[in-house]
Amino acid sequence: MRASELVFPQRLRLAQTPTPLMPMHRFCLARGLPLIWLKRDDLTHSTASGNKIRKLEFCLAEAMQQQADVVLTYGGLQSNHCRATALLCAQLGLRCHLVLRSSSRPAEPADGNLLLDQLAGARISYVAARELACDAERIETDIVNEYHQQGLRTYCIPIGASDATGLWGYVAAAAELATDFDIHSINPAHIVTASGSGGTQSGLMAGAVAFGLSAKVWGINVCDDAHWFQQKIRDDLTQWDHKYSTGIDVNSLTVNMLDGHVGEGYAKASDEVLETIAAVARSEGIVFDPVYTGKAFHGLLKEIRAGRFDQPDDLVFMHTGGVFGLFPFKDRFSQLVSC
Numbered sequence: 001m002r003a004s005e006l007v008f009p010q011r012l013r014l015a016q017t018p019t020p021l022m023p024m025h026r027f028c029l030a031r032g033l034p035l036i037w038l039k040r041d042d043l044t045h046s047t048a049s050g051n052k053i054r055k056l057e058f059c060l061a062e063a064m065q066q067q068a069d070v071v072l073t074y075g076g077l078q079s080n081h082c083r084a085t086a087l088l089c090a091q092l093g094l095r096c097h098l099v100l101r102s103s104s105r106p107a108e109p110a111d112g113n114l115l116l117d118q119l120a121g122a123r124i125s126y127v128a129a130r131e132l133a134c135d136a137e138r139i140e141t142d143i144v145n146e147y148h149q150q151g152l153r154t155y156c157i158p159i160g161a162s163d164a165t166g167l168w169g170y171v172a173a174a175a176e177l178a179t180d181f182d183i184h185s186i187n188p189a190h191i192v193t194a195s196g197s198g199g200t201q202s203g204l205m206a207g208a209v210a211f212g213l214s215a216k217v218w219g220i221n222v223c224d225d226a227h228w229f230q231q232k233i234r235d236d237l238t239q240w241d242h243k244y245s246t247g248i249d250v251n252s253l254t255v256n257m258l259d260g261h262v263g264e265g266y267a268k269a270s271d272e273v274l275e276t277i278a279a280v281a282r283s284e285g286i287v288f289d290p291v292y293t294g295k296a297f298h299g300l301l302k303e304i305r306a307g308r309f310d311q312p313d314d315l316v317f318m319h320t321g322g323v324f325g326l327f328p329f330k331d332r333f334s335q336l337v338s339c
């Protein structure tokens with residue numbers, strides 16, 4: 001498979017790319033760590049920042065192509081994906097309906113991502129996690145039918161925009177990384193990302209093959225377990241290949257997971273994770289979030305110290321954004337690091 005043979009589908013240019021690839025000299029030197037580079041996808045946009053905008057460039061292009069009026073998507077109460085979708089829909093003149101996992105209407109005033117969802121004018125349904133898990137299809141059908149009765153067409157995006165369409169976002173990002181590596185004259189052996197719904201990792205895996213990166217792509221799962229992600233990523237890659245006939249042998253790709261860093265659960269962060277976030281902010285002026293990037297980066301440091309990686313120098317960590325998810329943790333931070 002040569003990159004020139006890969007035919008990208010329609011795409012909207014929404015993200016500020018290419019994003020910088022930056023070395024964490026000070027942080028790594030002070031701790032005797034091999035050099036870690038950050039791919040700064042936290043800089044893809046001011047408010048719609050992070051990894052989701054790359055995927056949404058393809059999903060929202062498809063929505064426009066299908067002449068959708070409403071975009072429906074899903075996530076946790078503090079979903080970065082939902083916030084990015086809400087803001088980008090506003091930018092494109094589309095209506096946005098978010099189904100957020102919550103057993104009750106959250107307390108006012110809203111914080112973090114939820115505040116931005118509201119500001120962007122998204123319509124929000126709060127649905128308990130259990131109900132959503134058991135009854136997702138009916139919930140989606142009811143919402144789509146409701147809009148249909150008003151003469152409106154709905155385009156549905158799954159959690160995290162991790163599907164065959166959204167996957168292209170990180171195939172394109174792998175092409176960007178290939179250029180970054182040339183510019184900096186490095187040849188990293190490892191690229192590590194937080195995995196929440198798997199689309200960033202699967203896109204990077206496919207893109208690494210398409211654009212000739214020799215690096216191994218690793219996911220640090222922030223929820224579920226390695227088995228769940230291996231299945232999900234294989235399914236998404238298979239659907240991607242079926243939909244687009246990519247010419248990439250997706251069955252030959254290995255899903256490398258670094259499991260064991262979820263801690264108490266999704267969206268729960270230990271004091272150690274928060275301390276790592278504060279340490280990076282102080283030594284590099286770069287901010288991770290407690291749910292995805294901070295938890296995964298903390299896990300990465302543990303894996304490096306445990307000797308997990310061969311050729312650990314010039315390892316790349318994807319800074320996939322999430323800064324607004326920091327604010328609901330403000331009380332914990334103020335107790336811990338005297339902010």
Ligand SMILES: Cc1ncc(COP(=O)(O)O)c(C=O)c1O
Pocket residue numbers: 050051079080081160162194195196197198199200201289292293320321322
């Ligand atoms: C900030 C951030 N980083 C990483 C991820 C994980 O990406 P993915 O859902 O593609 O696995 C997400 C979303 O889940 C996220 O919001």
